[in-house]
Amino acid sequence: MRRVVGVTERVLETPSTVTLRFPFSPPAVPGQFVMLWIPGDDEIPMSLSFTDGETKGVTVKAMGTTSAAIQSIGPGTPVGVRGPYGNRFDLSPRRILIVGGGSGAAVLAPAADAAIARGSRVTVALGATEAAELLFRRRFEGMGARVEVATDDGSEGTHGFVTVVAERLLATDSFDAVWTCGPEVMMRKVAVAARASRTPTFCAVERHMKCALGMCDACALGPLHVCVDGPVFPAEQLLAIPEFARWHRDASGRRVEFGHR
Amino acid sequence: MRRVVGVTERVLETPSTVTLRFPFSPPAVPGQFVMLWIPGDDEIPMSLSFTDGETKGVTVKAMGTTSAAIQSIGPGTPVGVRGPYGNRFDLSPRRILIVGGGSGAAVLAPAADAAIARGSRVTVALGATEAAELLFRRRFEGMGARVEVATDDGSEGTHGFVTVVAERLLATDSFDAVWTCGPEVMMRKVAVAARASRTPTFCAVERHMKCALGMCDACALGPLHVCVDGPVFPAEQLLAIPEFARWHRDASGRRVEFGHR
Amino acid sequence: MAELATRVGTLSLRNPFLLASGIWGESGESLAGAWGAGAGGVITKSIGTSARAGFPNPTVEQYGKWGMLNAMGLPNPGIDEYPREIEVALRAGATVIGSIFGGAAEEFATLARRMAATGVAALELNLSCPHAEGYGTEVGSDPSDVEEIVRAVVEVVRIPVIAKITPNTSDPAALAAAAERGGAAAVSAINTVRGLAIDVRLRRPVLAHGLGGLSGPAIKPVGLACVWQIYERVRIPIIGVGGISTGQDALEYLMAGARAVEVGTAVTQGGIRVFRRLVRQLSASLGELGIPSAERAVGAAHSAGQADLGARSPARAHIAKPA
Amino acid sequence: MAELATRVGTLSLRNPFLLASGIWGESGESLAGAWGAGAGGVITKSIGTSARAGFPNPTVEQYGKWGMLNAMGLPNPGIDEYPREIEVALRAGATVIGSIFGGAAEEFATLARRMAATGVAALELNLSCPHAEGYGTEVGSDPSDVEEIVRAVVEVVRIPVIAKITPNTSDPAALAAAAERGGAAAVSAINTVRGLAIDVRLRRPVLAHGLGGLSGPAIKPVGLACVWQIYERVRIPIIGVGGISTGQDALEYLMAGARAVEVGTAVTQGGIRVFRRLVRQLSASLGELGIPSAERAVGAAHSAGQADLGARSPARAHIAKPA
Numbered sequence A, B: 001m002r003r004v005v006g007v008t009e010r011v012l013e014t015p016s017t018v019t020l021r022f023p024f025s026p027p028a029v030p031g032q033f034v035m036l037w038i039p040g041d042d043e044i045p046m047s048l049s050f051t052d053g054e055t056k057g058v059t060v061k062a063m064g065t066t067s068a069a070i071q072s073i074g075p076g077t078p079v080g081v082r083g084p085y086g087n088r089f090d091l092s093p094r095r096i097l098i099v100g101g102g103s104g105a106a107v108l109a110p111a112a113d114a115a116i117a118r119g120s121r122v123t124v125a126l127g128a129t130e131a132a133e134l135l136f137r138r139r140f141e142g143m144g145a146r147v148e149v150a151t152d153d154g155s156e157g158t159h160g161f162v163t164v165v166a167e168r169l170l171a172t173d174s175f176d177a178v179w180t181c182g183p184e185v186m187m188r189k190v191a192v193a194a195r196a197s198r199t200p201t202f203c204a205v206e207r208h209m210k211c212a213l214g215m216c217d218a219c220a221l222g223p224l225h226v227c228v229d230g231p232v233f234p235a236e237q238l239l240a241i242p243e244f245a246r247w248h249r250d251a252s253g254r255r256v257e258f259g260h261r
Numbered sequence C, D: 001m002a003e004l005a006t007r008v009g010t011l012s013l014r015n016p017f018l019l020a021s022g023i024w025g026e027s028g029e030s031l032a033g034a035w036g037a038g039a040g041g042v043i044t045k046s047i048g049t050s051a052r053a054g055f056p057n058p059t060v061e062q063y064g065k066w067g068m069l070n071a072m073g074l075p076n077p078g079i080d081e082y083p084r085e086i087e088v089a090l091r092a093g094a095t096v097i098g099s100i101f102g103g104a105a106e107e108f109a110t111l112a113r114r115m116a117a118t119g120v121a122a123l124e125l126n127l128s129c130p131h132a133e134g135y136g137t138e139v140g141s142d143p144s145d146v147e148e149i150v151r152a153v154v155e156v157v158r159i160p161v162i163a164k165i166t167p168n169t170s171d172p173a174a175l176a177a178a179a180e181r182g183g184a185a186a187v188s189a190i191n192t193v194r195g196l197a198i199d200v201r202l203r204r205p206v207l208a209h210g211l212g213g214l215s216g217p218a219i220k221p222v223g224l225a226c227v228w229q230i231y232e233r234v235r236i237p238i239i240g241v242g243g244i245s246t247g248q249d250a251l252e253y254l255m256a257g258a259r260a261v262e263v264g265t266a267v268t269q270g271g272i273r274v275f276r277r278l279v280r281q282l283s284a285s286l287g288e289l290g291i292p293s294a295e296r297a298v299g300a301a302h303s304a305g306q307a308d309l310g311a312r313s314p315a316r317a318h319i320a321k322p323a
């Protein structure tokens, strides 16, 4: 059921990323997403970056027209929210490596929060274009996670891709699970690296979404539908799908190759 | 919700009256009725003459085309049943006088049964055109009610209308309630007689019915709708309605005067 | 408290909720009862030239709480008998709208004259009953028929004439436009949506007449679409009908362009008390949204809706360059 | 076990349940998945001449479990790109029916030729999408347009051509008859019913496109009525669509006159596993009723229904002499 709610809080997380909080009572778990409707513009899928209690939140990176429009939304603005949809991260592993790139941290942060609350140890490899864009760095640190960063421009931490940090951590430390969200090419690299140590890896995937009800086929990924079967999948399942990290579909259903990073 | 069920039993109660039993699980109470659909013919309101358990029953007097067609229905025949609809007799009074004419005994018998099971004492004044048509006489006796009869032709009991018997009983005995079902002119007489001794009286009324949902207005009786407000009404309420025992409406909604009995 | 009184052309209503035709409409006391229960006005059963029993039972089929199918077959006592029912309702102070149905313009005109003579405040022409051969959709689905019938009626009565539009058409707005050309003071939309139920054990349709008309919550989106399309096309006021069972449903109809609404099937959920609840709920909804009156909500969804459509044409969005 | 295999003209289906167009129909793997889940055949998304993104979101609105409104706006990758999706489904062994939409007969014919070349078993012409300007209802609601389009397509392909009929019309049977004259091997009915949803807080339609199409259980009576009316009018086979979510729903459609059915919105309740359940339920229902095969149920409700109507004309019943 769709609800129209007024935004109660707006936080600029990074220069290009904003968190919106709003009252939304249906229970949700880390990994799930909502369809966020900006009246007069569009309705787009957004992971819940705050899943607890009555006030949920999403954290939006400016990507295109709608996510840019969202940047300028302030308290009081009414938005439509339906969901939550999709599955969840399994919170039971004891030692978890989180690998997040770009806005990927939005879905990983509440998962880390919940895992730590259950007693797990969490290490975060966080990547961004530059230091200022490291999303939820303080939030991860604040919850007691060990955080290692990488920036494309070397303005902080490892100079280069976050996959490099992840590969190093996987080589030196032991983990019971890896959780990752970000560009598919990045997630594939992480999954391949984790395979060496046989660490179960889970990826949160994005596809174009319309219905979010498992009907319209917009979010098809091989035999899967991301909206109802995902967005969280075991990496083994994804690596077996030829199109994973190679192409996705645009709004018309056409195949579009991913740019290489 | 409508159910299609197979008739399991057929009992000839009197030369013109037949009971059909059929599986029908929704709970029902004495006073309530169902809409009985004879496929290919019509759907007509019928009081439940057996309200207990999974096998309910109706007792139908041949009046017109459909009720005549029902007479020839045998075990196995599928019929449609929806309901139960309507209200109920209040079973709490300790000493009850029942006054039934014609097929009126159909709705009164299960009510008497239930009242006696609760410990009430029941007296029945039963009327019919002739002795053979005295509906449920044995059933009333079998449950321990005191039964007094009247026949139009004097073939048994009081020669004349059952109202005469009722008036006598009301004059000589004390009752906490009177229940009556039959032609409205008869019920009015009973109600007027009971008024003298201030005995609360309840009448089960019949009107042309179509929807049985309180919508189509076919069953309008003054400000009341028999299908949802009734069929059981306090006599005081009915006596205040000028059309009671004077006219009813046909299937077109036209007013039709009752023939005088 | 938001103001609920509304006007449909020259017809003043104490609130926007009318009892729909065919519900509680055979007896004058029922009409009076609906008025007493808080309806803003009551519409009679559709009345024809002579008494009709309607179709045999079964005449209704219920679908949970979300829908109902009926084929009553226009039972009515006929225009000779019916005035005394109207008299009862008028004596109770009710705002009564007389509904009539017929097979051709002339029959409508005759009925209209006689119905108007009873003292009703307005007439509703049932141009849209989907299940009576020779009546209803057959006359109501051709714009030129609609125009002719409305014109014939308007010529013989002085009270406002409301044309009730069928949803069983490719272009409801064209029918409304025809009614407007014919001189209708208002249109009401919609009547029931053509439907059928089958019992598989009996291998036959459930309703004795076979085809029937769907009503209740299931048709609210259909009614809203018709009202929306009609509002974009005609200038005369619109009365919304179809699946209204809460104050918010009614507000949706107002925002789609209706100035008043009719309520039918909702009466089966808790009885005639529904009117009091609807009035309370609409008033509360308007209050919460800071809308001072029901009339101010009329058509409110159109400006925003239009803007959207302009801003994001299908051509614009989300087609990547071919891979 | 009742026999479920059925034939629609020359098209053989292993069971009567087809995946409806627009559901799981953009990717070949999804079509293959529906086949693998037990569908008797799969119908592709309606494909047009070039890529279309469709309307912006929101494109869907849900009403509990009983209905859904959508205005996808015919998103599709276009006929140049789509053959490789069909190839995936055909490789999986699926019986694939290719759906196409266009603005005029010529466009349909071109698309039909190209779609037929992919190796699909039949074509379905979407003559009935209610919410794309210039397409859908606008071409599908006029019998002469329908006849012309069907004829143009039939002339250029050898596989069976199925015309999909809109319910948004006063006379669906007339449209089916036109398709029959044009040479259609079958008709399917219905597409979605025109509808609209409004959000009162935002004072605007919910769907970005405004108008949409209603699907799901709410429209089952509407689809049954269309199939019933079409069966009485044409001799070509009918495929029933609209609100089917149980085996009994499908049996109702068969008895109303359909030889096969399509299933769309039901996929949102528990996923594609619905096909396995439908097959099981239909088989059980037929068994209980002692009907040996799905084909034997086709049209079964018509003889009884007709008898009724004859036996009890409205004139007959229950009018007493005036008092």
Ligand SMILES: Cc1cc2nc3c(=O)[nH]c(=O)nc-3n(C[C@H](O)[C@H](O)[C@H](O)COP(=O)(O)OP(=O)(O)OC[C@H]3O[C@@H](n4cnc5c(N)ncnc54)[C@H](O)[C@@H]3O)c2cc1C
Pocket (backbone or CB within 6 Å): A033, A042, A043, A044, A045, A046, A047, A048, A058, A059, A060, A061, A062, A063, A064, A065, A066, A067, A068, A103, A106, A107, A205, A206, A207, A208, A209, A210, A231, C318, D057
């Ligand atoms: C399950 C899921 C969770 C997501 N969570 C987040 C999140 O927490 N934070 C975040 O910043 N982003 C998230 N996204 C991505 C976000 O939905 C897109 O970035 C957003 O839709 C872009 O919209 P736009 O109008 O700004 O882009 P546009 O200008 O319309 O296009 C830019 C690109 O955005 C993508 N996009 C556009 N519309 C959609 C759509 N309906 N569905 C999916 N992708 C679309 C397309 O790839 C498109 O090429 C998530 C996506 C999915 C599928």
Ligand SMILES: Cc1cc2nc3c(=O)[nH]c(=O)nc-3n(C[C@H](O)[C@H](O)[C@H](O)COP(=O)(O)OP(=O)(O)OC[C@H]3O[C@@H](n4cnc5c(N)ncnc54)[C@H](O)[C@@H]3O)c2cc1C
Pocket (backbone or CB within 6 Å): B033, B042, B043, B044, B045, B046, B047, B048, B058, B059, B060, B061, B062, B063, B064, B065, B066, B067, B068, B103, B106, B107, B205, B206, B207, B208, B209, B210, B231, C057, D318
């Ligand atoms: C609440 C209620 C409970 C009833 N319980 C019983 C019962 O237990 N036993 C019993 O024998 N009868 C009962 N009746 C009466 C029974 O419904 C009618 O006698 C029956 O409908 C006659 O149908 P018919 O086709 O045989 O008559 P028709 O030949 O159609 O007409 C004969 C008369 O029957 C009445 N009638 C016809 N159709 C209806 C209808 N749809 N609704 C009401 N009256 C109708 C009319 O007054 C009509 O004039 C009950 C009626 C009601 C309203």
Ligand SMILES: Cc1cc2nc3c(=O)[nH]c(=O)nc-3n(C[C@H](O)[C@H](O)[C@H](O)COP(=O)(O)O)c2cc1C
Pocket (backbone or CB within 6 Å): B215, B216, C020, C021, C022, C023, C045, C046, C068, C070, C072, C074, C099, C126, C129, C164, C190, C191, C192, C214, C215, C216, C217, C219, C241, C242, C243, C244, C262, C263, C264, C265, C266
């Ligand atoms: C039992 C029943 C009888 C009806 N009779 C009439 C009628 O006589 N004339 C008419 O114009 N509409 C008639 N209608 C249609 C209603 O007035 C209304 O248009 C329709 O039911 C949709 O509204 P709802 O969903 O609120 O019921 C009838 C509807 C029902 C359910």
Ligand SMILES: Cc1cc2nc3c(=O)[nH]c(=O)nc-3n(C[C@H](O)[C@H](O)[C@H](O)COP(=O)(O)O)c2cc1C
Pocket (backbone or CB within 6 Å): A215, A216, D020, D021, D022, D023, D045, D046, D068, D070, D072, D074, D099, D126, D129, D164, D190, D191, D192, D214, D215, D216, D217, D219, D241, D242, D243, D244, D262, D263, D264, D265, D266
């Ligand atoms: C999301 C969605 C998309 C649809 N797209 C198409 C389409 O592209 N072509 C078409 O002919 N019908 C389309 N339809 C209509 C369905 O094929 C079907 O006729 C309708 O939904 C009724 O069936 P249902 O109640 O089982 O869903 C679509 C329906 C839905 C719900």
Ligand code: FES
Pocket (backbone or CB within 6 Å): A208, A209, A210, A211, A212, A213, A214, A215, A216, A217, A218, A219, A220, A225, A226, A227, A228
């Ligand atoms: S978004 Fe429609 S199937 Fe996933």
Ligand code: FES
Pocket (backbone or CB within 6 Å): B208, B209, B210, B211, B212, B213, B214, B215, B216, B217, B218, B219, B220, B225, B226, B227, B228
């Ligand atoms: S039978 Fe329809 S209102 Fe009572």
